[in-house]
Amino acid sequence: MSSVLQVTNLSKTFGHGDIFRDVSFTLNAGETIGLFGPSGCGKSTLGRCILGLEKLTKGSVLFEGKDIFRLDRKERSCLQAKMQMVFQHPEVSFDPRRRLIYSVTEPLVYHEKGESEDVLHSLLPLIHAVGLHPGILDKYPGQLSGGELQRAMMVRIYSLSPHLLIADEPTSMLDMSVQAQILNLMKEMQKKNSTACIFISHDPEVMQVMCDRIGVMSEGKCEIMNKNYFSEWIQPLLVMDTMEKDHYECLLTS
Numbered sequence: 001m002s003s004v005l006q007v008t009n010l011s012k013t014f015g016h017g018d019i020f021r022d023v024s025f026t027l028n029a030g031e032t033i034g035l036f037g038p039s040g041c042g043k044s045t046l047g048r049c050i051l052g053l054e055k056l057t058k059g060s061v062l063f064e065g066k067d068i069f070r071l072d073r074k075e076r077s078c079l080q081a082k083m084q085m086v087f088q089h090p091e092v093s094f095d096p097r098r099r100l101i102y103s104v105t106e107p108l109v110y111h112e113k114g115e116s117e118d119v120l121h122s123l124l125p126l127i128h129a130v131g132l133h134p135g136i137l138d139k140y141p142g143q144l145s146g147g148e149l150q151r152a153m154m155v156r157i158y159s160l161s162p163h164l165l166i167a168d169e170p171t172s173m174l175d176m177s178v179q180a181q182i183l184n185l186m187k188e189m190q191k192k193n194s195t196a197c198i199f200i201s202h203d204p205e206v207m208q209v210m211c212d213r214i215g216v217m218s219e220g221k222c223e224i225m226n227k228n229y230f231s232e233w234i235q236p237l238l239v240m241d242t243m244e245k246d247h248y249e250c251l252l253t254s
């Protein structure tokens with residue numbers, strides 16, 4: 001199996017102190033690693049550092065063997081198409097003033113210099129695969145549900161056949177049944193494309209469904225566990241009531 005991502009000794013400090021220190025892992029094609037931990041432990045910051053959206057304090061990120069912080073502009077643009085991120089709030093990921101067709105076709109129009117209508121034609125199989133009716137793309141983002149928008153986001157992202165996807169709590173704003181549909185869809189798309197994935201969540205059950213390995217973040221460290229070990233480790237947390245859970249999370253962060 002080929003290594004898509006190699007993260008070595010990644011550290012990040014903001015003015016008020018270390019967010020994480022010396023995080024290292026590799027990620028292969030088709031594999032998913034989770035980033036799990038309580039609010040504020042640095043999951044999103046680590047995701048952004050890996051994509052090059054945030055400067056590192058120390059360490060390196062190799063994507064398909066290339067150091068993402070040592071690329072020229074052209075190399076960076078090519079690489080960006082292969083590294084995509086999906087966020088928690090699909091409604092803010094789209095331009096509210098433009099019909100969805102514009103936002104969904106935009107990456108392909110940009111990278112392949114086509115026109116929206118031609119690009120749309122080539123995207124029809126993908127639009128059907130995510131369970132959307134193409135007519136929906138004539139609407140504005142504010143006219144669609146969260147689930148529909150996250151499906152449209154899958155089309156936008158997978159139109160570029162990314163090799164790496166960072167999903168930052170992509171379903172936490174959706175209700176339970178829609179959440180399950182979107183997670184299944186993401187798994188299917190990932191399998192079809194052998195996409196390497198970093199899945200960020202503070203939901204242990206989602207972690208167990210989506211991930212092969214899980215990086216548990218606490219006190220600035222990220223301990224990588226395999227899925228079985230994580231399942232055993234997390235078991236006491238799953239049976240706790242809310243007050244106990246809060247206490248446990250405090251212990252994780254203290």
Ligand SMILES: Nc1ncnc2c1ncn2[C@@H]1O[C@H](COP(=O)(O)OP(=O)(O)OP(=O)(O)O)[C@@H](O)[C@H]1O
Pocket residue numbers: 014015019037038039040041042043044045046202
């Ligand atoms: N640009 C920034 N400048 C200063 N501090 C920041 C910045 N971005 C994030 N932080 C701080 O870094 C810490 C980690 O934030 P981050 O959003 O990565 O956590 P998280 O684990 O993803 O949290 P959540 O689960 O709530 O989204 C927080 O204390 C946050 O306030």
